[in-house]
Amino acid sequence: MTRKQKRLSVIAGGLAFMAAATRLTFYALGQKASYFYMPADLTLASTQPGQRIRLGGLVEKGTVTRGEGATVAFSVTDTQKSVKVTYVGILPDLFREEQGVITEGTFGPDSVFVADSVLAKHDERYMPKDVADGLKAKGVWQESKGK
Structure with a gap:
């Protein structure tokens, strides 16, 4: 093998390695992606069984029920549609x-x-951006006027 052929084979091997690493990285990220939905956005066509999603909205009044152990059931609503949610674990203090x-x-x-994770709002003026944008688009949520 000539010096030029060795150099080209090392470059080709490096490019093949980089291509494989990039492909594996994008595959792994695609498996962990979870899409955000409001209850009114959900349809049977938009989600397949087993697909991970993020569901956001407001906890519907009068729907929080505690079961055995750390099991909690509640509904998430955007005032147009509600989705029943079950969660096993400790809820955030501000839930x-x-x-x-x-x-x-x-x-x-x-x-x-x-649900395998539940995130609650963090202080009196905070609303998760995706939830706030969805509620604003439906004309339900308005920013508080204050400080």
């Missing part, structure tokens, strides 16, 4: 009815959203 929430998980076979 309460009529407050902004984002849940992440999948739909079960009974069309109940099974």
Whole structure:
């Protein structure tokens, strides 16, 4: 092998390695992607069973029920449609009815959203951006006038 051929083979091997690493990285990121939906945006066509999504909205008043152990059931609404959610775990301290929430998980076979994480709003003026944008687009949520 000549010196030029060795150099070209090393460059080709490096490019092949970089292409494989890039492809694996994008594949892994695609598997972890979860799309954000409001309850009114959900249709059977928009989500496949087992697909991870983020569901955001307001915790519907009067729907929070505590089951055995750390099981909690509640509904997330955008005032047009509600989605029943179950969660097993400790809820954030600021979780309460009529407050902004984002849940992440999948739909079960009974069309109940099974959340594996729940994020609640963080202070009196904070609303998760995706939730606030969705509620603003529907004309439901308005920014508080204050400080």
